[in-house]
Amino acid sequence: MVSGHAILTRSISISNAYYSMLGNSEFMRKWIGWIARGFGAGLSPYAPGTFGTLLGIPIILALNLLPVAGYVIGAMLLVLLSISASSYVSRALEIEDDPTIVIDEIAGFVIAMMFVPISLSTMILGFVFFRLFDIFKPPPANWIDRRFRGGIGITGDDLVAGVYTNIVLQVGLYAL
Numbered sequence: 001m002v003s004g005h006a007i008l009t010r011s012i013s014i015s016n017a018y019y020s021m022l023g024n025s026e027f028m029r030k031w032i033g034w035i036a037r038g039f040g041a042g043l044s045p046y047a048p049g050t051f052g053t054l055l056g057i058p059i060i061l062a063l064n065l066l067p068v069a070g071y072v073i074g075a076m077l078l079v080l081l082s083i084s085a086s087s088y089v090s091r092a093l094e095i096e097d098d099p100t101i102v103i104d105e106i107a108g109f110v111i112a113m114m115f116v117p118i119s120l121s122t123m124i125l126g127f128v129f130f131r132l133f134d135i136f137k138p139p140p141a142n143w144i145d146r147r148f149r150g151g152i153g154i155t156g157d158d159l160v161a162g163v164y165t166n167i168v169l170q171v172g173l174y175a176l
Contacts (some may be wrong), residue, residue: 009024010099011130013100018022018093019102024165026118028093030084032088032089033089033092035081035085035090035103036085036086036089036100036101036102036103037089037100037101037103038052038055038101038102038105038106039055041055041099041102042099042100042102044098044122045070047157048099048100048102049099049102049105049131049135050131051102052102052103052104052105052106053102053105053106053108053109053130053131053134054127055102055106056105056106056107056109056110056113057123057127058108059078059106059110060109060110060113060118060123061076061118063075063110064118068115071114072114074110075107075110075111075114078103078106078107078110078172079107079111079159081103082103082104082106082107082151082154082155082158083150083151083152083154083155084151085103085151086101086103086104086150086151086154086155087150087151087152087154088151089101090150090151090154091150096149096150096153096154097145097153097154101144101154103155103157104154104157104158105134105158107155107159107160107162108134108158108161108162109127109130109157109165110130110158111159111162111163111166112126112129112130112161112162112163112165113126113164113169114162114166115166115170116166116170116173117173122169125169125172126169129164129165129169130161130162131160132166133160133162133164133165134157134158134161137157137160137161138164139161140160141156141157141158141164142157142163144156144157144160145157150154156165163168
């Protein structure tokens with residue numbers, strides 16, 4: 001397992017050509033790295049994706065305070081941020097879908113809980129189903145994961161896991 005220190009050290013040696021797109025701002029590079037890594041949740045030596053998913057809980061709770069359109073817009077912006085930040089960091093680290101990148105789990109979990117009435121039970125069920133779909137990657141998530149590179153591939157499989165989770169929750173709630 002790669003330590004958090006090794007990852008941060010490696011991130012310092014990222015190519016200057018790619019950084020120039022951000023105007024060579026050290027602050028911006030670090031900020032994007034922290035966003036992609038879930039403000040440090042992705043640096044967990046154990047189950048970084050699970051810790052990243054947990055970070056989605058306060059985001060979901062905050063988005064649920066908004067009207068439905070606000071949640072949808074917030075989710076779309078988070079997906080775009082996930083694609084952009086994960087693409088940037090994976091290219092910078094020269095590692096495709098580095099396990100420290102967890103913003104994709106956050107975005108996927110936000111999609112999983114969209115239009116779902118929030119309660120302790122729906123949050124727990126959503127979390128468990130999302131993690132299972134994310135880990136096992138049923139089609140087309142596995143195809144997206146293999147076919148696409150960069151932020152689209154990194155985020156895409158998590159969006160599919162989120163949609164699958166949402167469907168399971170909606171069907172379960174409808175059946176009750």
